Amino acid sequence: MSTKNSAPIRTAIVIGGGISGPVTAAALHRAGIEARVYEAYPGPAYGIGSNLALAPNGMAALEIVGAADAVRAMATPLSHQRMSVGKKSFDLPGLVDVEPLRLVDRPDLHQVLHDAAVAAGVTFEYNKRLVSVEENSDSVTAVFADGSTATADVLIGADGIRSTVRSLVDPAAPGPTFLRLLGFGAYTECSLDLPPGTMVFAFGKAAYYLYWSMPDGRIAWGANLPSEQYLSLTEARAVPAQEWLRTLRDTFADDEPGRELANNTTAEELQVVGALHIMPPVPHWYRGRMVLTGDAVHAPSNTSGQGASMAIESAIELARCLRDIPDPATAFAAYEALRRPRVEAVAARVARMNNTKAAGPIARKAMGLMMPLMFKAMKPEKMFGHEQRFRIDFDAEVRPAGVNV
Numbered sequence: 001m002s003t004k005n006s007a008p009i010r011t012a013i014v015i016g017g018g019i020s021g022p023v024t025a026a027a028l029h030r031a032g033i034e035a036r037v038y039e040a041y042p043g044p045a046y047g048i049g050s051n052l053a054l055a056p057n058g059m060a061a062l063e064i065v066g067a068a069d070a071v072r073a074m075a076t077p078l079s080h081q082r083m084s085v086g087k088k089s090f091d092l093p094g095l096v097d098v099e100p101l102r103l104v105d106r107p108d109l110h111q112v113l114h115d116a117a118v119a120a121g122v123t124f125e126y127n128k129r130l131v132s133v134e135e136n137s138d139s140v141t142a143v144f145a146d147g148s149t150a151t152a153d154v155l156i157g158a159d160g161i162r163s164t165v166r167s168l169v170d171p172a173a174p175g176p177t178f179l180r181l182l183g184f185g186a187y188t189e190c191s192l193d194l195p196p197g198t199m200v201f202a203f204g205k206a207a208y209y210l211y212w213s214m215p216d217g218r219i220a221w222g223a224n225l226p227s228e229q230y231l232s233l234t235e236a237r238a239v240p241a242q243e244w245l246r247t248l249r250d251t252f253a254d255d256e257p258g259r260e261l262a263n264n265t266t267a268e269e270l271q272v273v274g275a276l277h278i279m280p281p282v283p284h285w286y287r288g289r290m291v292l293t294g295d296a297v298h299a300p301s302n303t304s305g306q307g308a309s310m311a312i313e314s315a316i317e318l319a320r321c322l323r324d325i326p327d328p329a330t331a332f333a334a335y336e337a338l339r340r341p342r343v344e345a346v347a348a349r350v351a352r353m354n355n356t357k358a359a360g361p362i363a364r365k366a367m368g369l370m371m372p373l374m375f376k377a378m379k380p381e382k383m384f385g386h387e388q389r390f391r392i393d394f395d396a397e398v399r400p401a402g403v404n405v
């Protein structure tokens with residue numbers, strides 16, 4: 001029997017109003033739990049970030065919080081993927097009969113998710129930077145930098161890769177690993193011979209980049225610039241865009257079409273993302289009445305194409321667990337058992353891929369020679385089927401971890 005109508009967990013504090021926070025709160029409301037989102041920014045940070053990919057599994061998860069159609073309406077669908085090394089390019093085998101990958105600007109996705117949460121009855125509070133918690137036997141109190149507090153049955157850390165909640169759960173928790181890459185994105189006017197709906201992953205001479213055509217004819221592209229120096233989003237944005245453009249033009253000077261893309265991009269068009277990270281496995285996903293979700297606990301790096309989708313799935317699975325299992329620790333254990341194997345399998349696949357991004361000239365030549373054979377032997381269903389065909393049955397009851405009946 002489900003405890004949906006008599007859930008002892010009735011209220012939740014969600015720290016972070018990025019991507020995971022609004023989805024967690026909307027799903028909790030659907031589960032009958034009142035959730036409030038507390039965000040450190042002074043308001044919805046609509047203008048920040050470049051694009052994110054949503055995989056078919058992420059789109060299916062968005063159906064549960066009623067946001068999928070709004071995302072489809074503004075996203076660019078990409079159904080073909082191609083890889084290029086030097087002058088050679090190869091079509092990547094993909095899954096058949098799944099929804100295309102959807103590329104969306106983070107600010108647009110953020111707005112849709114915010115609006116879906118508000119429509120579900122969620123309240124957002126801004127200028128609320130969590131600094132500490134007070135833990136009691138039957139509640140948890142969040143303490144914010146402005147001195148105010150909020151109390152609820154549980155507290156959910158959806159506060160991103162530099163999570164404060166993660167260090168409150170476990171002060172010894174590992175932090176994100178810097179990939180020694182800085183991220184950039186732009187939409188630019190550039191005439192390339194590129195079929196619509198095709199995304200190209202390109203291994204340039206000095207750096208990796210990717211590009212695709214937009215429905216309006218512009219080309220969208222993103223670059224991963226090798227960098228020994230760590231630069232946060234704020235630090236990277238403090239460097240004038242014109243300076244970054246000079247660096248990008250030098251980096252892609254010998255690449256086709258990297259050179260055209262960099263040369264055609266203007267300072268106004270350039271989106272600076274800053275350091276790219278990956279989260280190593282986090283030993284403790286929860287403690288007491290606190291639990292982690294999204295990038296705070298499993299950011300698989302920007303190359304996975306699954307970061308936002310995994311965050312959305314986890315948010316929804318957490319709401320199911322809190323709906324069906326009255327004791328927070330037991331609910332959190334069930335959530336971790338549902339999610340950890342899945343997110344760590346994606347992270348392992350992406351770690352293998354990241355190695356190829358750093359390929360030197362000899363390795364790149366070998367890649368160019370090996371690729372046609374590799375793709376021929378590739379079994380897309382085996383590689384991506386379990387990732388992209390995964391669907392959450394929101395109404396199915398969750399049982400405590402280890403209970404199968």
Ligand SMILES: Cc1cc2nc3c(=O)[nH]c(=O)nc-3n(C[C@H](O)[C@H](O)[C@H](O)COP(=O)(O)OP(=O)(O)OC[C@H]3O[C@@H](n4cnc5c(N)ncnc54)[C@H](O)[C@@H]3O)c2cc1C
Nearest residue numbers: 016018019020040049050129130159160164294295308311
């Ligand atoms: C400003 C920004 C720009 C981004 N741009 C890109 C991009 O261009 N491409 C890409 O692939 N990914 C980008 N990301 C990451 C992407 O949003 C996430 O990888 C993913 O979607 C999972 O989202 P999340 O909600 O778990 O984390 P995030 O989207 O990082 O959201 C976390 C939220 O928590 C808030 N927060 C942090 N600490 C506290 C605190 N102590 N108290 C209260 N609130 C707090 C943050 O302000 C943020 O709004 C960006 C993230 C941010 C914050």
